[in-house]
Amino acid sequence: MESKGQNLSDEIYNLLKSQILNGKLAGGEKIPEETLAREFGVSRTPIREAVRRLSEYGLVSIKPRCYAEVTSISEKEAKDIARVRINLECLAVNLITPQSLEKNIMNLARCSAECQYALDIGDRALSFEHDSRFHLELIRSSENSVLINLYEHLDAKIQQLRINQNLYGIALKDYTIQHEQIIRYLREGKKEECRVLLYEHIMHSPYPEGLSL
Amino acid sequence: MESKGQNLSDEIYNLLKSQILNGKLAGGEKIPEETLAREFGVSRTPIREAVRRLSEYGLVSIKPRCYAEVTSISEKEAKDIARVRINLECLAVNLITPQSLEKNIMNLARCSAECQYALDIGDRALSFEHDSRFHLELIRSSENSVLINLYEHLDAKIQQLRINQNLYGIALKDYTIQHEQIIRYLREGKKEECRVLLYEHIMHSPYPEGLSL
């Protein structure tokens, strides 16, 4: 995997996170500290720290003095996530300058290409991963550290959302084409068009007139 | 204070947070776990959990295996915070419906009034607190749990920012007048005007033409 921090807490955090985002740990599942500790061959301490951090990212909810369980995403929450996500990505587009774009466009292109490649070889999970990276790079291009930090929190939920939904189903091909188009719009400074396309890209439905981005 | 959770970690978290936001713990100050533990008369465990949670909120930065220190806010970061803040509050305004407003308008009005009162009696710290609550209520009125959660993360930094800046300095009077005006706009459904006013309220400068909210 891509874990390996310099301390156990980080490693466990990454492991648990990827298990949740893979669906190996399903929503609603209870996660007793000692069980996990035995499973991973460490003490409860790093487990506790990892679980508490996961709860900050909304992947786990802790009932005090009771138990912790993997959160499930409701329909309402799914919509809420998408709405906020669009807003943040559009903000990033607004903040991107020709200079900041210059620095990051290589990464954007690479993520897009790798997402395409993963789809070509039929590795859906991998394509999810690279898609996530693409959007993270888009956010990073804003060079607004606060935005980046907040989006990383949201990203965990976005990824969790993809397990439940059967995304890509309809317009699998369009998906990476849109990535390329987004890059092109950014290069040309067509921000308005870029935001509209982002809406369609994220919502998988056409942009409704009158919505403020 | 307003601490008192049902476990020590929460209490310590609230205590440390308020100390940072009061300026009692200044930016750059190192916070060794054992020193704090002795100070608060608890063991290192709850301290550790509190500090790690604070670092998720960006109030503390942890150098692994080294030390943790209270973060200082740079000029750049201050701007970044404001930009994201405006965006989130404007999103909330867009999401507010007459129904959701109905439920929350009492709280908004109360926060505004209490902020005014605190200013009248010259209690600046208290007015900060109620101002924060006002904006939190505005966000809550969106009834978008994801937005609310993200904003709560941002709120910690917003409050930290106020220590450094000498806000209110210029337009102290205008400040609560604007709160009232915001409520009025919301009631009348004048979202565009509300967003523009929010910009001025947060940035303490007039809304520039051509900026996308």
Next chain:
DNA sequence: GCAAATATTTCTGTATACAATACATCAGTT
């Protein structure tokens, strides 16, 4: 046979002990 009370078990919350790492101090060599 069923409900309420009680015992047992399980799990979390906290304290403490130990290990590992980073940093400072100081001695020795050139």
Next chain:
DNA sequence: AACTGATGTATTGTATACAGAAATATTTGC
């Protein structure tokens, strides 16, 4: 005198022990 290496100290990271709360199983009374 400056540099390198060793030693000591402070601080974090991890394991473990124990107390108390919550959940579960068991017993008791009817």
